[in-house]
Amino acid sequence: MFKQIALSCLLLTSFFSTLSYANNNDALEVAYNKFKNDLNGDLIFQNLHRFGFGYNPLLNTTDDKITGFIELNFATQQASGEINSTDPTLQADLWLVRNTVGSNGTVRPEIIDTRIKVGEFVFNGNNKHIVAPVNFNVEFDFDFVIVTPRGVDPVNGVLASGARTLFEKRFYREKFNQPSNFASLNAEGTVAATDDELVKFGAHLFFNETFGGNGRTCGTCHRAENNFSLDADFIATLDSNDPLFVHERVPQLALLEDATLLRTEGLIKENIDGFDDLANKFVMRSVNHLSSIAVVVSRASNTDPTPHGLGWSGDGSPGRGTLAEFVFGAINQHFPLSLNRTPGTDFRIPRQREVEALEAFQLSIGQQDFVNGMFAITFRNQTTQNGMNIMLSDSCFACHGSMFENNAEFDTGTVNRPSASHLPFDDGNDFEGSEDFNSQTLLHAADTAPYFHNNSAQTLEEAILHYASDAFALSPEGNRFGKIEFTPTQLADITDFMRSVNVLDNMQQVRKNFTYIAANPDKDSDAIVAMCKGDLNDVIRVLDDQNLYPQLKAQIQQVIAVLEMAKDFTGANKTSYFNYMIDVLTAGKDQIMLENPAQVF
Structure with a gap:
């Protein structure tokens, strides 16, 4: 009875909620501006671009595990590089490649792509192969650095590669007044709360594109409704025909996963040391969530040729090791039609615009910048405040x-x-x-x-x-x-703080998505709503874990009830309901925070 009365009050009040909310969902732009500001504050990085390369199973034409780097010096207009190899017989060349935008070509170097030879690696007697500084157009707009056997065009042979990130390309194109070079897109569906076509296309690919493989997509393991992750409890809710379980239905893929550990522990098989002994040489790892990945990889290191350190031990991305290249490792590991994992046969190699779109979508998930000012918050509960102070001092x-x-x-x-x-x-x-x-x-x-x-x-x-x-x-x-010892009270204080800021973050992400829906009430928002419901249910669960903020919990439950009804509305009516839910979530912050001088969350 109480729920019915509360819901009726909410519905009545919603018609009088006339506030208009601007669309502040250009997450990719926020992430890029942070990246750009960081680089503009670093003169060394602006003038010296150090860029790594390594083995990429989708691009390499040999099994050589060559690594190294190239340096582009914009001040001297010269380039240099180095291979990490002690083999004096190794002979290799260094190239830069720009893929042709708008074609159906793949990211593998092809005859239609622009290819510039930087120079030849020479063994210098100090256990290094170097490319001496050479004069060429260091402002050349490229997608990949490619190492080839001596005298071989990248079209015909690749020893190692490294991809430039989406933000690096945009930054240097702006710096050198070059065209954007990004293909025009017509994204399908509405699975991301944004009008950015690149992000929308990336979201479509993330949840729908199988790359000609076994039926899995990126979203098969990174479930939007489950924090872009997997766990055993969630897996137990899935239908047996879900692509996650393709190894149980296709005999030739039986060794793709450990069926027991996947279902009971939520662990995915990773062959991080190679695919030569599938039955015995593998590890089992959990699925990383993707929240706030833009902050984690906001800037590729200027000194580390493999800068982003993705995956659980920095081995998630091949080549240079960036978010841009993560899709290559994922397709090879998780998507193949057979365990031969032959590119072009067991899966297709992605196109340049697909790589960029997938990177853009992932960068749009969660926070795009540091939550500056979080530690200036005064929390209503002293236990929450104590938890923050313990973490700051420990x-x-x-x-x-x-x-x-x-x-x-x-x-x-x-x-x-x-x-x-x-x-x-x-x-x-x-x-x-x-x-x-x-x-x-x-x-x-x-x-x-x-x-x-x-x-x-x-x-x-x-x-x-x-x-x-x-x-x-x-x-x-x-x-x-x-x-690091904790008393029971200290442990409770720390978890109180961590749960409180997590609740604030979830409510902020839901408000962002609701703002987009309110501004676009006639667009299909089912996928966005499903993600929001997952986040709101997370709030309930997190609050229940420590019996925190019971009044806030009741309000979140009411929002979930209104959402279930309002999601199918259209036009001004839908906008009104979603604006009301935004009001409720905004007011809910005050139950956790007493003072918030930086206006975070």
Whole structure:
């Protein structure tokens, strides 16, 4: 009865909500402006662009694992480079390639593409192959750096490659007054709350494009309604015909996954050390969420040729290791028609505009900039305030940065957790294995359980208490900090803070999406609504985990009820309902924050 009365009041009041909300959903532009401002503040980066390359299974024509870098010096108008190889017999050339936009060609170098030879690598006697500084147009607008065998055109042979990121290309095109070179697009459907055609096209690809493979898409594992991730509880809700389970239906794909560990632990198989022994050489890893990935990879390092460190141990992207190249590794690992994984046969190689669109969509998810001013908040609950103060004064940010922008790798002993003892041993990146794994964004921790690369901690409390465990104490980082002990009160305060900021973030993301729907009431918004419902249910669950803010929980439940009805409306009526829900969510912030001088969230 109470719910019916409350809902009736909400519906009545909604007709009197006449506020007009601007569309502030140009997330890609926000992310780019942050990238641009960072570069404009770094004169070294502006004048010296260091750019890595490495092995890419979709582009390489050999199995050589060559790495290195090229440097473009805009001040001297020269280029130089280096290969990390001690083999004096290696002979290779360095090229820059710009793919032809608007064609049906792939990102693999083709005859229709523009190709410029930078120079030849020469062994210098100091265990290095270098390209001496050469004069050429260093302002050339390129998509890939390519290393080829000596005297071979990139069309006919590739030893290594590295992709320029979407933002790097845009930045340098603006710097040198070059055309945008991005293809015009006509995105299908409305699965992203934006009018940016590149982002919309990327969203369409993310959730629908199989690249000629086994039926999986990016969204098969990165579920929008589940924080762009997977866990065992969510997997249990899926139909047996879901593309995630293709290995159970197609005998030749049986070794694509470990069927038991996928269903019981939410773990995906990764052949990070190669595909030569599929039955025995693999690791099992959780699916990274994508929230605020624009902040994590906001800037490619000027000194690290593999800058973005994606995946759980920095090995998620081939080539240079950027978000732009992540799709290559994903297609090869997860999409093949057969386990031969032959490019052009078991899947198709993506086109340049598809790579850029997928990168753009992922950069639009979640926060696009640091939540500057978050630590100036005064929270209503003293426990929340205490939790923030503990995190500020303790060792948390040595690895995690200020809540969510760090993506560095550390050995904290997670591979040796007793709860992971039944899993195939995962020693991290490379054959030697450093046992280093990426630190994760704490802002999104409360609604993305389970935790660590192996899903070995089921709750937020269990994940935090890892740092008081013997597994942590015996790790390199444990040796650095010692066990980080918490009293029960301190633990409750920390989780209160982490859950509170997570709730604020979820409500902010829902408001952004509702704002777009309110401004575009006649567009199909089913996919956006489904994502919002997932976020709102996350808020309920996170609040329930610690019995926080019961009045806010009741308001969120009412918003969910109104959303279920209003999602099918059109025109001004739909706008009115969504504006009202925005009002409720905006007011809900005040239940968590007493003072918010920077107006964050």
